[in-house]
Amino acid sequence: MSAPPVDATPPQGDRVYRTAWRIERRAHAGPLLAWGVSLGAVLVAMLLTGILFAAFGVDPAEALRRIVDRTLLDGRGFSEVVRRAIPLMLAGVGLTLAFRARFWNIGAEGQLLVGAVAASGVALFSDLPGPLLLPAMFAAAFVAGAAWGLGPALLKVRLGVNEIITTLMLNYVAIYLVRWLINGPWKGTSLSGFAYSDVFEQAAWIPTWGATRLHWPTLAFAVLLALLVAWLLGRTRFGFEVRMMGESPEAARYAGVDFFRTTVALVAVSAGAAGLAGFGEAAGIHHRLVDPNSLSQGYGYTAIIVALLARRDPLAALVTALFLGWVQASGDVMQVALRLPSQITGVTQGLVLLCILATEPLLRYRLTRVRIPVAAASAQGGSADGGPASGAGGREVG
Amino acid sequence: MLPYARSVPDDRTTDPSLPLLQMTGVTKRYPGVVANDAVDLAVARGEVHALLGENGAGKSTLMHVLYGLQAPDAGTIRLRGHEIRFRSPRDAKAAGIGLVAQHFHLARRHTVAENLALALPDTPALFPTRALRGRVEAVARRYGFEVRLEARVAALSPGEQQRVEILKALLQGADLLILDEPTSVLTPQEAERLFEVLEVMKAEGKGVILISHKMDEVLRVADRVTVLRAGRVVATRDAAGADAADLATLMVGRSVQRGRREGAPVPGAVRLRIEELRVEGERGEVRLDEVGFEVRGGEIVGVAGVAGNGQAELAQVLTGLRTPTAGRIRLDDRDVAGLNVRTLFDRGVVHIPEDRNAMGVVGSMQVAENLVLRRHRQAPFARGRLLDWRAVGQNADDAIREHRIATPSRGAVTRTLSGGNVQKVILARELGGRPGLVVASHPSYGLDVAATEDTHRLLRRQRDAGAAVLLVSEDLDELLELSDRIVVLFRGRVTGVLEADGVDRGEIGLRMAGAA
Numbered sequence: 011m012s013a014p015p016v017d018a019t020p021p022q023g024d025r026v027y028r029t030a031w032r033i034e035r036r037a038h039a040g041p042l043l044a045w046g047v048s049l050g051a052v053l054v055a056m057l058l059t060g061i062l063f064a065a066f067g068v069d070p071a072e073a074l075r076r077i078v079d080r081t082l083l084d085g086r087g088f089s090e091v092v093r094r095a096i097p098l099m100l101a102g103v104g105l106t107l108a109f110r111a112r113f114w115n116i117g118a119e120g121q122l123l124v125g126a127v128a129a130s131g132v133a134l135f136s137d138l139p140g141p142l143l144l145p146a147m148f149a150a151a152f153v154a155g156a157a158w159g160l161g162p163a164l165l166k167v168r169l170g171v172n173e174i175i176t177t178l179m180l181n182y183v184a185i186y187l188v189r190w191l192i193n194g195p196w197k198g199t200s201l202s203g204f205a206y207s208d209v210f211e212q213a214a215w216i217p218t219w220g221a222t223r224l225h226w227p228t229l230a231f232a233v234l235l236a237l238l239v240a241w242l243l244g245r246t247r248f249g250f251e252v253r254m255m256g257e258s259p260e261a262a263r264y265a266g267v268d269f270f271r272t273t274v275a276l277v278a279v280s281a282g283a284a285g286l287a288g289f290g291e292a293a294g295i296h297h298r299l300v301d302p303n304s305l306s307q308g309y310g311y312t313a314i315i316v317a318l319l320a321r322r323d324p325l326a327a328l329v330t331a332l333f334l335g336w337v338q339a340s341g342d343v344m345q346v347a348l349r350l351p352s353q354i355t356g357v358t359q360g361l362v363l364l365c366i367l368a369t370e371p372l373l374r375y376r377l378t379r380v381r382i383p384v385a386a387a388s389a390q391g392g393s394a395d396g397g398p399a400s401g402a403g404g405r406e407v408g
Numbered sequence: 409m410l411p412y413a414r415s416v417p418d419d420r421t422t423d424p425s426l427p428l429l430q431m432t433g434v435t436k437r438y439p440g441v442v443a444n445d446a447v448d449l450a451v452a453r454g455e456v457h458a459l460l461g462e463n464g465a466g467k468s469t470l471m472h473v474l475y476g477l478q479a480p481d482a483g484t485i486r487l488r489g490h491e492i493r494f495r496s497p498r499d500a501k502a503a504g505i506g507l508v509a510q511h512f513h514l515a516r517r518h519t520v521a522e523n524l525a526l527a528l529p530d531t532p533a534l535f536p537t538r539a540l541r542g543r544v545e546a547v548a549r550r551y552g553f554e555v556r557l558e559a560r561v562a563a564l565s566p567g568e569q570q571r572v573e574i575l576k577a578l579l580q581g582a583d584l585l586i587l588d589e590p591t592s593v594l595t596p597q598e599a600e601r602l603f604e605v606l607e608v609m610k611a612e613g614k615g616v617i618l619i620s621h622k623m624d625e626v627l628r629v630a631d632r633v634t635v636l637r638a639g640r641v642v643a644t645r646d647a648a649g650a651d652a653a654d655l656a657t658l659m660v661g662r663s664v665q666r667g668r669r670e671g672a673p674v675p676g677a678v679r680l681r682i683e684e685l686r687v688e689g690e691r692g693e694v695r696l697d698e699v700g701f702e703v704r705g706g707e708i709v710g711v712a713g714v715a716g717n718g719q720a721e722l723a724q725v726l727t728g729l730r731t732p733t734a735g736r737i738r739l740d741d742r743d744v745a746g747l748n749v750r751t752l753f754d755r756g757v758v759h760i761p762e763d764r765n766a767m768g769v770v771g772s773m774q775v776a777e778n779l780v781l782r783r784h785r786q787a788p789f790a791r792g793r794l795l796d797w798r799a800v801g802q803n804a805d806d807a808i809r810e811h812r813i814a815t816p817s818r819g820a821v822t823r824t825l826s827g828g829n830v831q832k833v834i835l836a837r838e839l840g841g842r843p844g845l846v847v848a849s850h851p852s853y854g855l856d857v858a859a860t861e862d863t864h865r866l867l868r869r870q871r872d873a874g875a876a877v878l879l880v881s882e883d884l885d886e887l888l889e890l891s892d893r894i895v896v897l898f899r900g901r902v903t904g905v906l907e908a909d910g911v912d913r914g915e916i917g918l919r920m921a922g923a924a
Contacts (some may be wrong), residue, residue, distance in 0.1 A: 038772075038821040246793055250777070250784055258770040263729065264761060265782045266750030 032378055039373040044321050047372050051365035052319070052333070058365075059358045068348055076347055077340045087339065089222035092229065093295075095335030097122065097287035097309040099232035102316030102327040104283030107239050109322045111276050112256040117162065117177025118284040119310025120184035121155040123302055125285025126292040127188060128154035130207060130299040133214035133292075134196065140213035147214060148289055155285015156278040158184065163277035167270045181310070185302045192299055207299040216294035225294030228286075232328070235283055239324035242279075252276050284310060308356070312338070315363045334359065426489035428453045428615040429474075429584055434483035436469050443469040445639040446483070451584065451615040456606055458618045458630035458647070460659055462714075462882060466639040467619050471586050474617075475507050476500040487584070506577025507586045512569050514561045520572050521557040527576045547578050551608050552601075567598030574605065584615040591625060592716060603629050621714040623652040623921040637661050656917030660884045675704035675892065679876035680726075680845050685735035685745075687721050687900075695721040696900045699735070703845070703876040708867065710891030710908070711880040714920050718900035719880045720762060723849045726878065727759040728752040739845060753782055756844030760834055760851045762880075764827070768834040771823035775815050776804035778822045779837050807836040811862070828859035839866045846870050846877040852886060864890060884913060898922040 060070035081087045101118040108115040128150035132138070138146050162176035191207070192198075198208040216225040243249035251272050254262040262269070291305055292298070299305070312334050319333070320326035341355030429451040436444040444466045451457045461467050472478040474485065476494030485492055487503055494500045497507070514523050521537035524544060532539065541557065548555050553571050561569060570590060577585055591599040606616055606629060620626050626633055627647055634644045635658040643658050680703040687696040696718045703709045713719050724730035726737065728749035737745040744752060753759075761767040769778040780789045780800050788799040804818035813832045815825055822830065831851070839846065848867060852860040867890060871877050881887050887894055888908055896904040896919040904919040 038824060245795060245797075247784060247790055247795055248793065250795060253773070254770055254781070257772045258766065260763075260767045261770045261781065264749065264759070264767045265784075266728075266748065266753055268750070 029379060033375050034378050036374055036376050044373060047369045048319055048321065048366065051369045052362060055358065055361040055365045058361050059354070062354065062357065063350070066350055068350060073344070073348055077343050080343045080347065081336060081339050086222060087343075089219065089224045090342070091332065091336045091339040093222070093224045093335075094338045095331045096225065096229050096232055096290055096294075097306070098313050098316050098331035098334055099328055100228070100235060100287035100290065101284040101310055101313035102320070102331050103232065103236045103239055103324045104280040105313050105317035106320060106322045106324045106327050107243070107252070107276055108280035109317050110243060110256045111252045111273065112259075113163070113166070113273060113277060113280070114174045115159060115162075115177050115277065115280055116174050116314065117159060117180050117281070117310070118287075118313045119306060119308065120177070120181035121158045121281040121284035122288040122291070122306055122310045123181075123184040123188050124158045125151035125155040125288030126299060126305055127184075127191065127288070128285070129289040129292050130196070130210070133210040134207060134299075140211075143211075143213045144216065144293065147293055148286065151285040151289035152282040153285070155288065156282035158285070159277045159281025160274065163273050167273045188299065188302045188305070192301065196299060198298070205301060206296075209298045210293065214293055215297050216290065218294065223295055225290060228290035228294055231286070232331075235286075236324045236328050239279070243324065248272065248275065284313070287313075307338070312359055315359060315366070319362065319366055334362075337362070426486075427451060428455075428488060429617075430486040430489075431470075431474065432484050432486075434470065434473055434480045434485065436466075436473055436478060437481050442639050444473065444480070447636070447639070447641050449634055449641070449644075451617060453613040453615060454610045455631045456610060456616040456618055456629055458620055458626040458633045459636065460620065460623075460626060460633055460655060461636035462621075462659060462884065465636040465659075467636055468588070469639075470636070471507070471588065471617070471619065474500070475505060475586065501580050501582070504581055504583045505586070506574075506580060506582025506584070508570065508573045508577060508588065508590060510588045510592060512566075512573050514569060514572060516562040517560060519558050519560055520555055520564070523561060523572060524557075524576055524579060528579060543579065544575065547575060551575075551578070551605050553605070565598075567594050567601070570594065570598075570602070571605075583613070584617070585609065586617045586619070588619045589621070590618065591620070591622065599625070621921065623655055623918075626655070627652060635659055652921070653914050653918060656921065657914035660913045660917045673706045673872060673874070675707035676874060677705055678702045679705045679740055680878070681736075681738040683736040683738075685722075685725065685737065686733045687718075687725055687730060688733045694900055696725070696732075696897075699897075699900070699902055701895050701902065701905055703878055705874045705876055706871055707892045708871050708877040708879055708890050710887035710894040711878065711897060712884065712887055712894050712916055712920055713882075713897035715882060717920075718897045720849070721900075722897070723759070723762065723847050723878075723880055726752075726845070726847050727757055750785075756842070758838040758841075758843040758846050760831075760838055760846070760848040762849035762853075764831055764834055765823075769822050769830055771821075773822055774819050775808070775813070775822050775825070775833060776800050776818040778833050779804050779807050779818075781837060783837065783841075807833075807840070811836045828855050831855060831859060831863065835863060835866050839870055842873060843870065843875050846875050847880070848877065849880045850882065851879070852881075852883070860886075884916060888913070896920055 060074070063070040063073050081091050101122060105115055105118055129147040132147045132150045133143065136143070136146065158180060159177070162171070162173045162180065165171035165176055166173045189205075192205045196207045198204065198206055200208055216227055218224055219226045243253065251262065251265075251267045254265060255267055255269065255272060287309060288305070291309075296305065316327050316331045316334055319330040337358050338355055341352055344350040344354055345352045427450045429449070431447060431449040434444050434447045434449075435442070447466070447470055449457075449459075449470070459467050459470070469478065473480045476497045476499050479493070487505070492503060494503070500507075515526065518526075519537075521540055521544070525531045525536040525540055528540075537557070544555065544557060547553075553575060555571065555575060556564075561572065564572070574585070590602055594602065609616055618626070618630060627650060630647045632644060633647050633650060633655065635642050635655060637659065638661075642661070645655075682702070683700045685696055685699040686694070689695050699718070699722065701709070711719050711722065721730060725732050728747055728751070732745050735745065736743060739755065739757065742755075744755065744757075747755075765771060769781065777800070780803060783789055784795060789796055789803070801818060807813065808815060808818060811832045813825075813836065814829050822833065825833070835851075846867065851867065852863045855863065864886075867877055867879065879887065879890055888911070891908045894906045894908055894911065894916065895902055896906065896916060898920060899922060903922060904916075906916065
């Protein structure tokens with residue numbers, strides 16, 4: 011585990027010491043360190059993206075200046091950043107809850123899509139009076155998202171089926187469900203030749219901020235949800251048991267946590283939140299059910315990065331969602347103003363995730379410089395230290 | 409500078425009159441414990457040497473030292489007359505020492521041939537198993553093994569897996585083989601076949617160190633027996649002249665018994681009654697069978713037994729972590745068999761678990777949180793569905809003061825505490841109230857003297873308050889010091905319920921070994 015000895019200090023008395031770098035386990039990483047490491051990871055990812063820009067013949071500094079100009083310093087541009095952050099907040103906050111319990115929900119994308127389907131269904135086919143329409147769509151989206159997550163949850167607690175696989179696979183089911191609906195039974199009648207549903211009536215549109223596409227009631231609810239999840243985790247018995255389950259399943263079993271009920275409840279909230287993101291996109295942006303690629307643009311997957319970058323903290327997820335919303339909004343700028351391929355956004359997101367995962371060991375280990383008495387050094391062979399380098403070990407007698 | 413053990417295999421032609429292995433004055437200290445204290449051990453060529461001792465007597469440490477996993481603090485090890493000093497098991501293997509651990513080190517999803525190829529240094533990168541067959545078959549024929557080279561390890565019985573491990577060691581050129589509790593996973597028939605293999609090894613002049621608790625097989629297979637107790641060699645005997653009772657007494661030792669019940673109340677009514685309890689494992693194997701005994705209020709009943717004879721399962725069944733297959737458990741005259749952890753805890757069953765770090769606490773949570781880990785659903789910590797953090801904090805401050813838990817603050821991450829202080833957190837939580845039944849599994853294992861005293865004091869206090877206390881321990885001194893009666897388990901059955909007063913330790917040892 012240790013690097014080769016850097017130098018061998020001369021004998022002191024009759025003991026010989028050498029110094030070496032050693033990787034040690036940290037007992038605990040504080041929040042300051044965690045945030046510093048996250049920030050470092052993001053910076054490294056941005057740097058790598060810059061190199062990519064240069065490879066396309068675009069000056070990274072100039073590109074950054076123009077991106078910042080059109081996203082952060084421009085009112086309309088900024089509204090696009092926030093607008094894109096809304097689904098990331100909803101799905102991402104939900105995922106922080108699931109990830110706290112080590113329920114690795116990779117299915118926010120599918121949960122988002124079925125949420126959009128349920129909301130669209132209510133908007134298109136119910137006879138509810140106008141004022142009740144949005145609340146009903148909201149509820150339907152939550153229930154549909156939760157139901158989409160419940161299958162994997164039940165399979166996990168009852169049969170031990172890996173939730174990563176089941177939630178991921180259900181994303182594809184959801185994608186084809188939406189495609190089938192907009193090409194088949196729900197295909198619009200007003201426009202022929204296009205694969206999307208009819209436009210919702212105006213009462214089913216979420217109000218937006220001025221002339222922007224910022225559907226602010228959804229944003230307000232996303233913030234409320236983050237507060238709610240933070241309160242659940244910090245203040246309630248339920249949250250305490252969720253954390254216990256995630257941190258040490260064995261201790262949770264000993265403490266009498268009901269894995270079945272707790273898992274079902276937390277997945278319902280987590281997946282339901284993703285369903286609400288789908289409601290926001292369908293009723294706030296498109297006002298109809300559209301192709302999955304236009305509807306979501308991978309929000310459910312980006313939300314995983316949001317939750318992990320936030321180190322599974324729901325309030326921090328609001329901030330990281332804004333950051334990734336900015337990355338996505340920047341993608342539009344890159345495409346339009348800098349003529350870069352739109353896939354750059356995905357590459358940047360991938361780099362962020364990669365850097366976050368790669369810096370994880372920094373929270374668990376630290377590098378320290380140690381002085382090892384050579385005689386005792388051999389006593390550590392095979393344990394933390396990899397053993398003394400040749401020539402520094404023990405003596406042979408006889 | 410030192411030529412490492414790598415050079416030793418070339419020296420196998422040395423004087424055959426020297427013992428194969430000679431360990432002299434081997435000492436290994438851990439903080440607060442001397443695991444091996446000036447241990448001498450010699451193994452001749454063609455000898456099966458048994459190493460006998462209770463858990464924690466130092467057998468494993470001694471073998472780890474020999475196998476290069478730990479370096480001794482003092483003492484010398486000579487192999488074929490040459491002093492050796494291993495940096496790692498790789499050196500030990502190169503020097504001709506093989507270890508068959510209790511838990512096999514095999515890649516379960518791979519075939520036997522692949523596992524063997526993985527273990528050999530000269531395996532080619534391409535088609536690694538092709539060249540192997542001839543060598544394996546030669547060795548297997550010599551020892552009377554049957555091996556299915558193409559079978560996946562996961563599909564093999566424990567006995568077959570053990571043969572793969574032995575084969576691996578032999579292919580690596582071992583001529584001193586360490587077997588750690590080899591028969592614990594074997595059926596009697598498989599054990600017989602193992603003993604036949606040992607006979608062949610003896611005939612070939614190889615040495616075997618056999619770690620075992622089982623007196624009968626030690627006396628049958630071994631040529632000599634060394635008994636360890638508390639890190640020291642208490643005797644080395646020829647197996648031919650030794651008898652089981654004598655060895656059992658040597659193993660558990662004798663010590664003065666003090667007034668166990670001074671000032672304690674007379675045991676009251678029966679609180680826990682177990683009848684014909686049967687527990688089966690996941691694959692239907694019997695873990696406990698026909699177990700029955702009682703624990704009265706104000707009484708401590710000890711459970712003695714060699715590890716793996718059903719004590720862990722007994723504690724799990726009583727605390728709701730495992731469901732009994734059959735039988736009755738009555739607590740204060742109510743049937744509680746099969747109830748879940750939470751219900752049992754609410755009915756006054758507290759549990760000091762065996763694995764305190766993995767189960768007793770959540771290592772990454774705060775000390776204050778761990779102090780309410782199971783009580784978080786009860787007042788004053790829970791108010792409806794909410795937690796009252798003020799009450800949690802108050803409770804933590806009180807517990808830290810009362811139990812002198814050494815922690816920087818109540819908000820400290822529990823993992824950073826020492827083992828003794830983690831145990832204090834658990835004791836403070838579990839023994840803080842008025843439980844009806846206390847199940848304590850190895851409560852002082854690995855603790856220093858002061859922490860052990862604290863633990864015992866708290867258990868006695870619960871007994872004096874009228875609780876029924878069940879104490880599972882492998883430390884016979886602890887059992888004798890605290891218990892009123894001792895239940896001995898062997899292979900999941902009760903082999904004796906003994907009054908602790910005036911009991912003969914050899915008697916307990918024999919029952920632990922299933923010999924009585």
